[in-house]
Amino acid sequence: MHIDARSLPNDTIVDADLCIVGAGAAGIPIALAFIGAGKRVVLLEGGGFDREDALQALYRGSLSGLPYFPLEAARLHYFGGSTGHWGGYCAPLDAVDFTTRSWVPGSGWPISRDVLDPFYAKAHPLLDLGPYQYDPAWWVAQDARREWLPLDRAVLHEKIWQFSAPTRFGSKFRAPLEAARDVTLYTYANVTALEMREGGTAVESVRVSHLDGRGFRVRAARFVLAASTIQNVRLLLASTAQNPQGVGNAYDQVGRGFMEHLEMPAGSAVLLKPQSMRLYRYDFGVTKTRAEIALTPAAQERLGTLNVTVAIEGMPAEGEPRTTFENNSPTDLEEYRRETRDSLTSIMKAAEQPHDAASVRAQPRVSLVARQEQAPNPASRVTITRERDALGVPRADFHWALTPLDRHSLRTMYLTLGREFARLGVGRVQLRDWLRAEQADWPPFISGGWHDLGALRMSASPRTGVVDANCQVHGVANLFIAGGGVFATAGAANPTLTIVALALRLAEHLKGR
């Protein structure tokens, strides 16, 4: 069922068994899992079914750390959320990502990868992906034209990505949710505060407001915050009536440890001999599977690095490849990819042709694009400011901060790849100028993958995170969080698949209670 919340009488009280705040990659799978479950489920979406400037402006905030995307552009504020502009990249986190790594401060999840495996498998059809299969050997066996680079697999290995169409949740799941009898989707329903029961250890209701000043409340047995990471943080920190420091923030953990993926073309390579790139090549909108090159867990430990992969991509015809930051928005990035697709594809195909030493000018040059987790860093954080949005909610300030470990990891990966490419005679690797010295500043165009992770991290203890292994906010009996915010570490994989898997796991947990 769908209700435009603007049609509700002012001060209406809606009762439910479960209230989900946010209808994006995390909230929608939970709502879908409850269809037919015999519970009254309310799904609150702050926007409508398409982008509206006035609502998108609610996400505006300030930036006080490293340069970052405008907050009002980084996440979409309408039904389907940021699946409305994602690129479709999918890979599960690696088993090592869940472990406590002595060389990565703050690492370790209270769950292991095998706990998530069944939910990864269930997430695949929602994202229109192929089989839940990420063994590179399996994919090579499916197509004899795919060939391995002869890497030293004690150091480097292939990591598989699958590509969603990309699935737009707003388009795909609107009809089934509107048709559901036990799930009610409210659009134009912006939650502006959590109202706590006496003592502040459980949520009584959420207050929902409209831009015209009217509003209503939703009372429920359980609540799931499934808005974007930064919006979830705002809501927790702004709800101070019972908890002056904010909800779930007894140990000053809410907002801390925000993580992005460093997705940067930090190097390039000239290829010196014919090499099939079919396993590694990516044509936007065409490729369903490809491999990136990753440091093995053993190499990460030996070299003291974070998890990092490198994608082999073509070079634009002119100049260095741009970063997502330089493209300003995912939409621009998609256009950029389309514009350069033909030239990139031809370059990659050239890599497979025999080279003539007499025509070395034609030797293919490829871009090496890093995808690296960011080390958990308490100083990388989201806070709220005195400025308020049109609904009276304090705006966010985002202070993005990196550590020497982030830089060391990125540089080590490119050095390792460079030595391995040369040892094998595959080619020679060049680092971008800002990465050549171990100690140097980040470049002005440092960029992420538009991924809002951490800041509401999963932890065994409330002293080191915000939610427990079941995504329940520490110390708040009926409040749960879904989305990238709960990531304890980011891994070197795009997060949507893991967000959906965690949401499905949370749904199963909630149904079992």
Place this chain on the structure above:
Amino acid sequence: MALDPSARPISRRAAVSALSAVPAAVALSTLSIAASACQGADSPLVTVSEAGAALPPALDPALVRSIGQAWLAAHPAEATPEALTSALRGAQRARRQWPWQPLPPLTEVIHEEYTVGATSLPDGWVIADSEARCCARVALG
């Protein structure tokens, strides 16, 4: 001849030992001469042709020169064929097990340097030190 009054009669064992040391000393001396001779033979000037032959044939000549110039800029003391030769031959000598063995080819030295991580970043390229010196030798002409 004056006799040393403190001299003690030499024992049979000491005499045998002293006699057996003679050929050993002669042998070591011969080896040393041979090694010196080898060293001399091992140290002819690295020519542009030899340096170029150690580089991948598909490597763009302009890139070779650019890497070489970057290496020389960072190592001005090596900006002569003699200095580059000294460094390259030294790297070759360091990789043979015995002094009388022939020097390994530069390509082998370069491969080994990539394996053990003996690389630098001239102009940002991840290049084995000996390969960078070969580029420099080509750049010097």
